Amino acid sequence: MPNKSDGDSAVFRENIEYIYGIFKQTSIFIYRKINQFTYARIGPENVLLIFLILLTTILVGGKTMVIVGPFSGLSLSWAFIISLIALTVGHYFAGILTRDGRWRWSIYHLPLCLIFFYILLAIQAINLDRSFSEFRLFIGYLTILQLSLLGGILSGAMGSAPWLGHALFLRQIKPSLKKGNYHYLYWDEEGEIHLYKPDEIEPWWNEKTRIVDTNINNKTIPFNHFAPVRVDEGEIRKISPVQSEVDEIFTNIPVAWSDAMKHYKTAIEDGYERISWLVLFQLIIPIHASSLAAQNSKIPGRLQRVEIDDETFSLDWPIVQQSWEGVRRELFSNDINDSVLHIALNSDEKPEDVLAVELKILGFDSKNKEKVLIGAYALRSYTHLMLMLFEYLSIDISSRSEISKRCIRSISSWYIGFIRSDFITEISRYAKLSEGRISSEVISLNDWTNIFSEAFVEPSTVFLNLHDQLGNFISDSKSETDDLNGSIMNLILSCTEQVIVLGSRKPVTTSLKSEQLQLGRKRELGLSRKATLLTGICKMQIIKSLLHHHEEGLS
Amino acid sequence: MMRTSFAQNLETYLSQLVHVSNCIQKLNIILVPDDDERCIEFKNRQLKHLLSGEVIDVNKMTISGDEQEEKGGTKKEYNQIQHDFLTITKEVLLWSDPGESHLGALHARDVGCHHPLLSDDCLVSALELHRDKEWCQNCHKHNHPDFLIDKLNPFNCWRRGHQSSKMGFIHLSYMSSNSGGLISLKSDRFFAAPELSALLNHERKEKSLFHTEISMDSRAMVAIFIIDNQPLEVDRMQEIKRILPQQLLASRHTDSTKKKHTSREKNYQDKMPEMVNDLLNNVHSTWKRRGPSTDSRGIIGVALVNNECEYISNGGLGSTIDSFQERNNIWTKYYNSSELNNGFKKLLHVSNSNLPSNSAALCVLLDPIIDLGGMGNE
Numbered sequence A: 001m002p003n004k005s006d007g008d009s010a011v012f013r014e015n016i017e018y019i020y021g022i023f024k025q026t027s028i029f030i031y032r033k034i035n036q037f038t039y040a041r042i043g044p045e046n047v048l049l050i051f052l053i054l055l056t057t058i059l060v061g062g063k064t065m066v067i068v069g070p071f072s073g074l075s076l077s078w079a080f081i082i083s084l085i086a087l088t089v090g091h092y093f094a095g096i097l098t099r100d101g102r103w104r105w106s107i108y109h110l111p112l113c114l115i116f117f118y119i120l121l122a123i124q125a126i127n128l129d130r131s132f133s134e135f136r137l138f139i140g141y142l143t144i145l146q147l148s149l150l151g152g153i154l155s156g157a158m159g160s161a162p163w164l165g166h167a168l169f170l171r172q173i174k175p176s177l178k179k180g181n182y183h184y185l186y187w188d189e190e191g192e193i194h195l196y197k198p199d200e201i202e203p204w205w206n207e208k209t210r211i212v213d214t215n216i217n218n219k220t221i222p223f224n225h226f227a228p229v230r231v232d233e234g235e236i237r238k239i240s241p242v243q244s245e246v247d248e249i250f251t252n253i254p255v256a257w258s259d260a261m262k263h264y265k266t267a268i269e270d271g272y273e274r275i276s277w278l279v280l281f282q283l284i285i286p287i288h289a290s291s292l293a294a295q296n297s298k299i300p301g302r303l304q305r306v307e308i309d310d311e312t313f314s315l316d317w318p319i320v321q322q323s324w325e326g327v328r329r330e331l332f333s334n335d336i337n338d339s340v341l342h343i344a345l346n347s348d349e350k351p352e353d354v355l356a357v358e359l360k361i362l363g364f365d366s367k368n369k370e371k372v373l374i375g376a377y378a379l380r381s382y383t384h385l386m387l388m389l390f391e392y393l394s395i396d397i398s399s400r401s402e403i404s405k406r407c408i409r410s411i412s413s414w415y416i417g418f419i420r421s422d423f424i425t426e427i428s429r430y431a432k433l434s435e436g437r438i439s440s441e442v443i444s445l446n447d448w449t450n451i452f453s454e455a456f457v458e459p460s461t462v463f464l465n466l467h468d469q470l471g472n473f474i475s476d477s478k479s480e481t482d483d484l485n486g487s488i489m490n491l492i493l494s495c496t497e498q499v500i501v502l503g504s505r506k507p508v509t510t511s512l513k514s515e516q517l518q519l520g521r522k523r524e525l526g527l528s529r530k531a532t533l534l535t536g537i538c539k540m541q542i543i544k545s546l547l548h549h550h551e552e553g554l555s
Numbered sequence B: 001m002m003r004t005s006f007a008q009n010l011e012t013y014l015s016q017l018v019h020v021s022n023c024i025q026k027l028n029i030i031l032v033p034d035d036d037e038r039c040i041e042f043k044n045r046q047l048k049h050l051l052s053g054e055v056i057d058v059n060k061m062t063i064s065g066d067e068q069e070e071k072g073g074t075k076k077e078y079n080q081i082q083h084d085f086l087t088i089t090k091e092v093l094l095w096s097d098p099g100e101s102h103l104g105a106l107h108a109r110d111v112g113c114h115h116p117l118l119s120d121d122c123l124v125s126a127l128e129l130h131r132d133k134e135w136c137q138n139c140h141k142h143n144h145p146d147f148l149i150d151k152l153n154p155f156n157c158w159r160r161g162h163q164s165s166k167m168g169f170i171h172l173s174y175m176s177s178n179s180g181g182l183i184s185l186k187s188d189r190f191f192a193a194p195e196l197s198a199l200l201n202h203e204r205k206e207k208s209l210f211h212t213e214i215s216m217d218s219r220a221m222v223a224i225f226i227i228d229n230q231p232l233e234v235d236r237m238q239e240i241k242r243i244l245p246q247q248l249l250a251s252r253h254t255d256s257t258k259k260k261h262t263s264r265e266k267n268y269q270d271k272m273p274e275m276v277n278d279l280l281n282n283v284h285s286t287w288k289r290r291g292p293s294t295d296s297r298g299i300i301g302v303a304l305v306n307n308e309c310e311y312i313s314n315g316g317l318g319s320t321i322d323s324f325q326e327r328n329n330i331w332t333k334y335y336n337s338s339e340l341n342n343g344f345k346k347l348l349h350v351s352n353s354n355l356p357s358n359s360a361a362l363c364v365l366l367d368p369i370i371d372l373g374g375m376g377n378e
Helices: A004-036 A044-064 A076-092 A094-099 A109-122 A133-158 A161-179 A243-251 A255-260 A262-294 A324-331 A340-345 A356-362 A369-393 A398-420 A423-433 A445-457 A459-476 A479-503 A515-546 B006-030 B037-052 B065-070 B075-095 B126-130 B135-141 B194-202 B232-246 B253-290 B318-328 B342-347
Strands: A182-187 A193-196 A204-206 A211-216 A219-222 A226-233 A237-241 A304-308 A311-315 B169-177 B183-192 B212-214 B221-228 B299-307 B331-336 B359-366
Touching: A044 A109, A044 A133, A076 A094, A076 A133, A094 A133, A109 A133, A161 A204, A161 A243, A161 A255, A161 A262, A182 A262, A193 A226, A193 A304, A211 A262, A226 A243, A226 A262, A243 A262, A255 A262, A262 A304, A262 A324, A262 A340, A262 A356, A262 A369, A262 A398, A324 A340, A340 A356, A340 A369, A356 A369, A369 A398, A369 A423, A369 A445, A369 A515, A398 A423, A398 A515, A423 A479, A423 A515, A445 A459, A445 A515, A459 A479, A459 A515, A459 B037, A459 B194, A479 A515, A479 B006, A479 B037, A479 B194, A515 B037, B006 B037, B006 B169, B006 B183, B006 B194, B006 B253, B126 B135, B169 B253, B183 B194, B183 B253, B194 B212, B221 B253, B253 B299, B253 B318, B253 B359, B299 B318, B318 B331
Parallel strands: A237 A311, B169 B221, B183 B212, B299 B331
Antiparallel strands: A182 A193, A182 A226, A204 A211, A211 A219, A226 A237, A304 A311, B169 B183, B221 B359, B299 B359
């Protein structure tokens, strides 16, 4: 039978654990708050806070609690000159003083020392009467200098829109986002997607980089990697952007405030734009690029399935409308020849390295490095091709748009089979056997544009050139590449046959013999033939790029 | 263990042959049959025309007599139109550019035709060789191979010559007696140019085809059947007989086994002509029907290379081959292996290792004819 003392000790232990829990939570909270209060984020509120604490401690410790304080015996004229200079410096150099680490001691460390000094003075732990008068005067002038400097910084900082914008964003936008039950969708640099509540994200103006940043898990992340979204918790857990709603929130606030928050607004717009491109590069093109050919503003786009923290959501994101090149120049600063996915992710990885997200898309075994590399290069070339064709869709020249649509359909269906076939394995085996003489290449967006500008004019010639180059590869190869040769030969033949088959005339019934219909069919045949030729060119070009020979080249 | 009959083996073999023919037809679209510059140029232009859709169908340029009557014309008018059309096409040959891609505008001489009836003033187009003229159909009767002077493919034209060595092949197979005394036919090796080899390899797994090897000199289409007159059991018995005395042992069964084997060998030799007859007839009809060209004549020659095989020397297969030759009016010849040059044997991929003594190679020359129009002719 349990005795009473055992029961008491259990209750006592529970109470201790409860108190320990509260302490733990509180300490974590304080730790987070301190962490958030980084040097880089010394905004107007923080400077004002330091200014007010310093002023209070001066008033209490420096004037009321002592008979002879630091301000006794100060020269008025010197005090005025020092104050004027400090105010001017603080006002005009507020930005440098707060963002440059070398000067932050003047607004952070020195005031803290002075506050500490005046607290000691207030509790009469030290007595200035016994001190040297020079030291007393020095403290007095230093205090005047410090107060004036902080005052100057405050006056200067108040004029700085980004700083003001931060405060306004927290007070105006964040509550609206919370009220609308919106979330932030964060698409990180590795291609992973996360959802955050508005409370968890606190954007701030980074004077050093001149962009709006935010902190997640002690990591500073550009705010333009986020976009506000609505998460519908219905049968289909749908995530959709709330760009128009956020625009409306910005529209409903006074113009002066809106102007102060322009960097925050731009960051949100850029985030929306960036995610739109990532949806295209990471979700649409590698999986079902054929849907690009069916884009229609009147028909809702297809939902994209995404995994967020082991949960499945459907992403309903409108397709991009702008030109990639314009957005690339405006939003990203990478090399034009880098992979577009690499650029849109803002990845820190080397452009030639395979990204984790690419490996995930390919689904290859990461141990087979050659296969992964060749698969990733094929994926990149294909993504660039699809992007270029997608952009051609909006071109006014109807034939080019129509041809691009057909190319998107046929190449996307071929690519799905190609990337899963043994073709990639055969190329990787060949690359391994070649001991470095073979290295695959990525066809950049620029390269595709050049290829197509020629192929649109002379499709047969470009087709035959590629056909000959791949044919020569087979003729010159050795027996160890039998399987690869077979796949290449099959590709060449299937591409050629598809074009030639279009030329064979089908029986025409008398009712279809009207001149108008015949003309229509001729045009149709011309478009189909050109589209089939271009499709063949694209397929062969991708294979050729994967078999690039260092010394001679397949060119 | 399931025993496969010769008929089943033959069926598999014929399906492989059809597949080879299909692959050659496909390659004929993109590969040049002759390495002559004019042929390369012709093929390039032809392929370019095919890709750009500029195919001219000569048949569409004329109308039939019935159509003429439907339109209210008379037979006389129809004949006049036909005559005019033929005159025009003949005229075209006189001023045509040798680099022209249309067969109707190419002289037969331009495609390397060496038919005995071709003379300087004879206006025959390459297109006619593919249609009405029967020159290509009977050309093999005028041009024969000769293994003694290393002539495997006697043709020089673009249709049969295969100077580019791109579409020819040598298919080695074995005809031998298995442990049950049944004759089996088994594909062994297939030698072809890298292009044909690649295409066949691509479908090897799904169609359970033979493994191919690359050969850079494939000007003819030859199916070689090694007729092995030494059943496996005989070899094993010889081995046992060799080992027994070494171990101071003797067996009275060896003689009875020998008798048994002698009877099995006899049985094998009795069945062989029938099997070879079946083989030749089936291969001939298959290649004639499903060969790379509609003009394919099937088997155009049979040579038997004997390597000290008593059964063959005694005329074991002679009557079968002779009767096949008479039926189909083709070239046949018997050679001893020792008569042939080593270089030529190498070309045939035949050596002492795969053609040991007491065996023979039945070399079946398949008609290598192709259509110069590729898919454009269809």
